Amino acid sequence: MSSSTPEPLTAAVLTVSDSSARGERSDLSGPAVGEALRLAGFEVVAKEIISDDQVPIQQAIARLTEKARLVVTTGGTGIAKRDVTPEATKAVCDRLLQGVAEKMRLEGGKKTRFAALSRGICGVRGQSVILNLPGSPNGAVDSLNAVIDLMPHALQLLSGNTKHQ
Amino acid sequence: MSSSTPEPLTAAVLTVSDSSARGERSDLSGPAVGEALRLAGFEVVAKEIISDDQVPIQQAIARLTEKARLVVTTGGTGIAKRDVTPEATKAVCDRLLQGVAEKMRLEGGKKTRFAALSRGICGVRGQSVILNLPGSPNGAVDSLNAVIDLMPHALQLLSGNTKHQ
């Protein structure tokens, strides 16, 4: 894939976890996701940890999309009552990319049947893409790697470079 | 999978069919689904037959979630005008588990291409899971078996047992 306008491949990582936000559990997923993003060619420009509260998550995502073209969350995608990351993400997205979420579950399902319970979504806000990953370090990195190769192209399209390739 | 709080694996079966509700056709799917649930370790605590009318279906689902942790419907997931089970289900769910519906269609598609026309959904209401199966006995049992192994874990998470496994 060649591009006439080089894409600023900037990313932010938002760890969503009550216990990590309280400092009771060290955040292993955030650093693992950050490393996977760097390996994929992204510069990680921001990292935050936040508790599982919907409105603060929305505000954090919105703020991070000002700094980075790809905002990746980890945690809060399950079915327990406190899991609200998908709801927060949907609230701040202009449109959803259903196929990206499907692909994460499809690839994830090859490793664990519980991938089907993940409610993570992917959406667009302005020129940024927001991607929800599960909370476990392995699950998060596997889900990210299932779709990361789509992201440079997606971000290019959002930049207005819609030339057919 | 071990659990410190043993899960009450209770299920209810709701057959949605105009002809069965009128007594013109005997309900083969309800008993077939009930048997599959028992084989999977669930106790079937309630069975009902109802016609394809949205509001009564909603009321029946809501009532059955008071009695059972897993409420399984069969019928009304197609594309004909009278098929309204997914709409009724969505109306009484707190949140949807899109990946579970995807998995039913993905597995179903290995047997019949018409699985793609099923509009069945899966969602959560309180601490119960609601699962829409197609109306034919074979289709219903195949769809159930595609995802039943996720249900004990899902119900455990809904009980507040969110320990990572």
Add this chain to the structure above:
Amino acid sequence: MSSSTPEPLTAAVLTVSDSSARGERSDLSGPAVGEALRLAGFEVVAKEIISDDQVPIQQAIARLTEKARLVVTTGGTGIAKRDVTPEATKAVCDRLLQGVAEKMRLEGGKKTRFAALSRGICGVRGQSVILNLPGSPNGAVDSLNAVIDLMPHALQLLSGNTKHQ
């Protein structure tokens, strides 16, 4: 599959493209999709080209469902700002057939990973089915061919022929 009421297999093709609507680019996808529909046994009764504007697309789809039982769009399903075909489609559909869109992406994903970025949907309006295909001629024909064999059965169900087969 036999039918007591033979199905009128009529189709319309709506090309959604700013450059084709302005006459700056010749429409290759519309004719390619039309040919694929004919090969699948459909009679193509209408063809239109329209720019990527949501309300006019909605009006065109609604108008074409009066003439044809299957309305196929090509273009406007991507993630760029001007891509609004799925939004226009959703606005005029009574209900969505999520599994059909999933299947297009699943099959498309076997040829190109970018299939996951397609936001195309499939839905029902009255007795007609509306299907969003991507804008490239190959992508459009491949996506159509992934699901076209479901359409005669779907249209039959929408005609009120719900006899179990």
